Amino acid sequence: MSASTPLRTALIGVALAATALVPLQGTALAAPAHPASGGSAAAPAAASSVSGIEDATARALARSLADPAWRGEVRRAALAADTVGLGGLTGRAAAPAGRNLAAGIAEADRGVAAAKGLGSGAGPLLRVGLANASMRGRLAAGTAPLVAAAPSDDDGATTFTAYDSRGTAHRLALDTPTSRPVYLVGIDGAKAVAEGLKVIDGALAAKGLNAPAPATTASTLAAASGIDTTRVDSVRVADVQEPFFKGDAEIFTLVTGFGKDGKPRVDTVEMPYLNKADTTYYPGQVLVNWSNYKYDLADAVMMEDDGDTNYQALAKAIATVLLTITDQGAYIPLADAVLDAIPTSWWTDDPDYVESWYSLARSSSGKRNGAAGNGWMTVSPYHVSEL
Structure with missing residues (x-):
């Protein structure tokens, strides 16, 4: 929550650097496919809770990364700062996939403000950043990232869900290594x-x-x-x-x-x-x-x-x-x-x-x-x- 790390889900910590990648079996995800050519991106669902909006946004962002040009823009932004505002990132995107995602992100930002009972002056709240600094090398080397919203409960969860560019959900365990970098979507707490x-x-x-x-x-x-x-x-x-x-x-x-x-x-x-x-x-x-x-x-x-x-x-x-x-x-x-x-x-x-x-x-x-x-x-x- 500090000024240097405003993302609510923030940087998960060293434990997330050791996560397992386990595809979820039989998971139905209703997001439309995002074409690598930069076609229409899946807009975040209008979920009623902040955690629901974060998850829908993570999934939409993951699918949009099928566009190599947009994936490169997000990678450069993630390597340049701990977190970056998604509204600004998509609003100034050069790649069509990023521009196509902008309207959905703006809608999701409004949904977050409404879910938290905030006024219209709250402005954009959704942010994205690498889950852990130890992932920077793999991201810089071009390893395809996953995108996740951190769990939003206090029940001692040891796993959470991340998405790849096909929209496939994967279960990330906190105690087993993975070779893929993970972007986290959260809010400016x-x-x-x-x-x-x-x-x-x-x-x-x-x-x-x-x-x-x-x-x-x-x-x-x-x-x-x-x-x-x-x-x-x-x-x-x-x-x-x-x-x-x-x-x-x-x-x-x-x-x-x-x-x-x-x-x-x-x-x-x-x-x-x-x-x-x-x-x-x-x-x-x-x-x-x-x-x-x-x-x-x-x-x-x-x-x-x-x-x-x-x-x-x-x-x-x-x-x-x-x-x-x-x-x-x-x-x-x-x-x-x-x-x-x-x-x-x-x-x-x-x-x-x-x-x-x-x-x-x-x-x-x-x-x-x-x-x-x-x-x-x-x-x-x-x-x-x-x-």
Whole structure:
């Protein structure tokens, strides 16, 4: 998910460099044949889920590679960068097969945005890149590649499906070598999270759940002297809830408490740097802006976007629960309410729960272990002075 590796399925890791190629028997694939002469390419199917769109796109791209000229263009792009946007790649294609694929990719990009509940401003999200850098030599030497979308579930899968230029499906095993390079089709996870949090912010604002603090004489004076915040000095999680074959995680945090108006409040915090398990990061990132909160306490719920997250639906679910909670004149932890709002069906390869911190105080300082025992962070009060 980091800026250098924006593909959601990312680079699978060393394990994928050792995969087995096993043709699937009796698999019916309904994509029309793509002629090597550069005729009409198979457009990605209009699947309802992100994983379905990725798989259909991978299959269509694989069939289009029957055109040698287009296959060369894709190869050069894959060797030049870790990942490349499919919309841009097909849009500027010189080979007919690439140009013929452009409309289907544009449709698939719109389908991804719709499936994730993103606005029209999300732009192209689908990307493609080599599954592992160790495959570069074989690709450069002209070995015919396969194309796959990484698995989109958290059930401990050890295989996934890839396609060749005839549209034939092959099962790739994670523990046996193969001599063929593999392209992975996925989405720009960092971009999707950034756009998704904008959707959540807008939806919650419409319900009054992250409204600006009302102006008062006291708040005006406080603003004039700066604002008090809680800063994350360092953070580490043992499990980012991202299967190893998917690469980097896409982490975000929901900060909850009661706003100045007495209503529950949710502020979204993007954490694009926090993408590896058992790695300590030192972001110096502001987590809580206390000028937004009535009490000197707040909760934080850390989540991971696993691809099929629909941000509009997530915001609606959270708002529905929080709007039933009223201020009783004392702080009430809201982390459980946020977690309870997430439908059970979303806990498999959707926004996964990573960790939570209860009752972060305005004065909190030092190491705070998460409630789930999966992570910790060190925090400190941090005053942001007026410019």
